[in-house]
Amino acid sequence: GAGVSQSPSNKVTEKGKDVELRCDPISGHTALYWYRQSLGQGLEFLIYFQGNSAPDKSGLPSDRFSAERTGGSVSTLTIQRTQQEDSAVYLCASSSFSGGLLSGANVLTFGAGSRLTVL
Amino acid sequence: AQKVTQAQTEISVVEKEDVTLDCVYETRDTTYYLFWYKQPPSGELVFLIRRNSFDEQNEISGRYSWNFQKSTSSFNFTITASQVVDSAVYFCALSEAGRGSYIPTFGRGTSLIVHP
Secondary structure, three states: OOOOEEEOOEEEEOOOOOEEEEEEOOOOOOEEEEEEEOOOOOEEEEEEEEOOEEEEOOOOOOOOEEEEEOOOOOEEEEEOOOOHHHOEEEEEEEEOOOOOHHHOOOOOEEOOOEEEEEO | OOOEEOOOOEEEEEOOOOEEEOOEEOOOOOOEEEEEEEEOOOOOOEEEEEEEOOOOOOEEEOOEEEEEEHHHOEEEEEEOOOOHHHOEEEEEEEEEHHHOOOOOEEOOOEEEEEEO
16 A cells, blocks of 8 residues: 555553454565554554564563564554553554665654554 | 653744754664654654764755764754744654664654744
């Protein structure tokens, strides 16, 4: 697609429910990133995909969080048994970074985010 | 310790004023990249500039300019003659080769409010 698409744009859920957030990156972008943005906290890294693999998932806050990517394209971030502290905007970004350090750091293109509110 | 520090949480100016957004970073890598992104009220982060650690040349793009100083580990961003459309949250980010994959670390952002 022309840009990074995220859905849903807004999600309100009850504490304890599971939620799935979807990201459709720019076509051909092999690198995909999930970040979480909480009020006043900046962007917190969650997980990085290169193709379908996740070489770095060091930012996932707990085992309630998981993510997968299929076909080197769409990614889903799943939060199980949601808690109120999970309320945030979840941002997805993609880039053409292919994984070689010699290629340098690429620019990330971000989606509009999925705002999650846990009641 | 934060790797990217944006000490200014919020800045409020009147249109046509110049404003500088500060960014201080911390890294032990000799190869790294610095970025600025803009997040307007609509929410989507937009890329503004990328600089690598081997290029300390300052850059000017229209009303925007960036001052990269390795000696002080700073990468400051100046908007000249600010306009209401400049109102946004601005993020500075650092990508280090040592982290592997150059995953960007973002600062907490500076909210710029430009009043008419």
